[in-house]
Amino acid sequence: MKKFILLLLTICVGCQTTKISNEKYKVSTSTTELGSIGVAETKLNFENSFNTRSFPKLDGMVRLEIKTFPFNKQINDIYLEKTKVKQQEATINYVDSLPNKPEYVTVSILDVNSYIKELNADYNKENLTFLKNTNEGRIVNNLALILSDEIISKIKSADAYYLINNQEKKYTVALYKNGKQFDSIDLHEGTALAYSLGKFCWTENDRHKWEIGDIIGENDNCLGTTSERVKKKEKVNLYKL
Secondary structure, eight states: OHHHHHHHHHHHHHHTEEEETTEEEEEOSSOOOTTOEEEEEEOTTOOEEEEEEEOOOOSSOEEEEEEEEEOOHHHHHHHHHHHHHTTOOOOOOOOTTSSSOOEEEEEEEOOHHHHHHHHHSGGGHHHHHHHHHHSOEEEEEEEEEEOOHHHHHHHHHOSEEEEEEEETTEEEEEEEETTEEEEEEOGGGSEEEEEEEEEEEEEEOTTSOEEEEEEEETTOOOOTTOBSSOOOOOOOOGGGO
16 A cells, blocks of 8 residues: 555656756746746645746846757647646647657756846845745746747857846846847747746855855755855843853
């Protein structure tokens, strides 16, 4: 009986995750956006949920990494399930035996330090306070999604990608070639398949104020002098002095 329950749990969890380029991604019906901050939850039915809380202001550009991959059976199953949930017609025809397969992309935050710098800036003070107080905040740092052939063609023409914030609470991806921007794309135009989250590590700066020192994987440990929680200062007892 125990073995059966363990097998059932493994199957349930497996349905909610997928591996892409050795990275574990969460599969969910939640709407997720790269660079957004929110709170993650796993429901009783093992369904992943991500509740977006904020879109930090980006005064500069954050370097991204974008890769393309051919469809496989698992990705196709996720795609078909997404179309059912949204009550949309599947427009991609995947046949495993055919050599030329449809493609999907992964978009990841590459320059983590630039994103951390943005979060620690004064204009993101409210976001930083939220993360300090809850200790449950997470960032969507990897996103797998389906984009049109036209957008994928633009991506392949670029040699650098940046997350930019030209409008309030709206991110776009700037495409660069030879150091010059030639276009931009909106990830909202695609179908999000899966995502992975990062958690925050904290450090005390020279002014003895806590700020974000690193962003790591959900199951990783904070390194060096960084810690997963903001440490409260101990009150000095004057009677003991």
